[in-house]
Amino acid sequence: MACNNDQFLEQNTPKNEPLRGKYMKSFGYHSLMRRMPTVFSEITGLLKAKQFNLANKEEINNVIDKLELLLSEILNNNPLRKIDSTSTLSLMWNQILEKKFNSDSVVTWFETEWLFTENYLYIRLKEIFEKTKTLQNYDPFKQLKYNAFDESETTMIAIAEFLIIQFSKKELDITSLKALFNQMLKICLWGNRFDLSLNIGKSKNITEDPLEAIVSLDKYILADHSDEIWNTLNVSTDKSPKIIDIILDNSAYELFTDMCLADFFVTYGFAEVVVFHGKSIPWYVSDVTKPDFEHFLNRLEKQCTSSALQKIGNRWNNYYTAGKFVIECEEFWTLPHCYSAMANEDSELYKKLGTSQLLIFKGDLNYRKLIGDINWEPSTTFKDALCRFQPTAVVALRTLKCDCVCGLNSDYETKIDENDKDNNYLSSTNYWQVNGKYAVVHLSK
Secondary structure, three states, X not given: OOOOHHHOEOOOOOOOOEOEOOEOOOHHHHHHHHHHXXXXXXXXXXXXXXXXXXXHHHHHHHHHHHHHHHHHHHHOOOEOOOOOOOOHHHXXXXXXXXXXXXXXXXXXXXXXXXXXXXXXXXXXXXXXXHOOOOOOOOOOOHHHHHHHHHHOHHHHHHHHHHHHHHOOOOOOOHHHHHHXXXXXXXXXXXXXXXXXXXOOOOOOOOOOOHHHHHHHOHHHEEEEXXXXXXXXXXXXXXXXXXXXXXXXXXXXXXXXXXXXXXXXXHHOOOOOEEEEEOEOOOOOOOEOEHHHHHHHHHHHHHOOOOHHHHHHHHHHHHHHHHOOEEEEOOHHHHOOOOHHHHHHHOHHHHHHHOOOOEEEEEHHHHHHHHOOOEOOOOOOOHHHHOOOOOOOOEEEEEEOOOOOOOOOOOOHHHHHHHHOOOOOHHHOOOHHHOOOOOEEEEEEO
């Protein structure tokens, strides 16, 4: 099925419709047509670097050939197919695909909802490696995640030195405690800027002073429910044990900032347990898996030369050993479902999340799944966009990296224009929605 211009529309995604790659002014089109070839090139380059092992050279070449075929499928807008695998996750995907084929007359890379096809890409990548003898458990993005850790180490040291001093002050008055919470929340929010899947697999050197940065970046937050989140944390509850869940996005620096916020909750009694939710397989280049999570903790404590990182790594490893930090990687997060479908598609997970004090969803993919990946009117409230997904209080911390957003005040255009008065962002295909410069802090309860 050759790709032709008649299949695409020279427009943005219509309002209140799901994002699709066929809309040429959408980030979905850009992602499938422009970003994916570079991501594939990164994977291929890392595989070729492994060819020092002659025993699996032929296998690696075979994997590279299959990657090229998969990329060709995408760029030629071929129909999707079922996953050739008997893994539990693949069988779940095939049931979903069967329903999709029966309900939609056309199921191709650009015609189908972008959220669906982008998630489908990563299970197809997993299929390729599963078919090998020596690379079945290979994470094609592992080295990129390790590199991202190296390039953010200076900033992590600065935060660790700050935390060690702050968290030694167990008795803080309410004003100081709220101020520290706001700092931790904003550090966690802006940690989401560094997304390898959106930087085409290339990490950035992070050298800014994080405590100064969060102050200067406040003007780029287009919706800020920080006060409401603080009030929610301080409401007494009969839930026991006190649990807060963080649904993770990226590894390396962002994971570090997530653990900073989690440590705040544990240190000051807002939670007895923080449950982190990661991905069950390598996903979206830099998303956290359980091996990433455990490697990250061990690297902080045992491989970093900074005494501050060693101390904070030791502290967090102790939390992990004691069950104060928990990592769970449910299959649901690697399925294409929007979260409004969770109550029906995974009622056990929905019920489990309902026992939490607070659910904190990090990053762009989680945000898209929370609000259905729909091009809402920006004034649509976050609660309405969740489409009745409300197992408990829901927080979204997200820097904007694709063209769907909700919960903005009526003056958001004025705010953007003031920040970017020398650039006509509002007339340039919603550039402000995709460049990671702006952010939202949402709460629904």
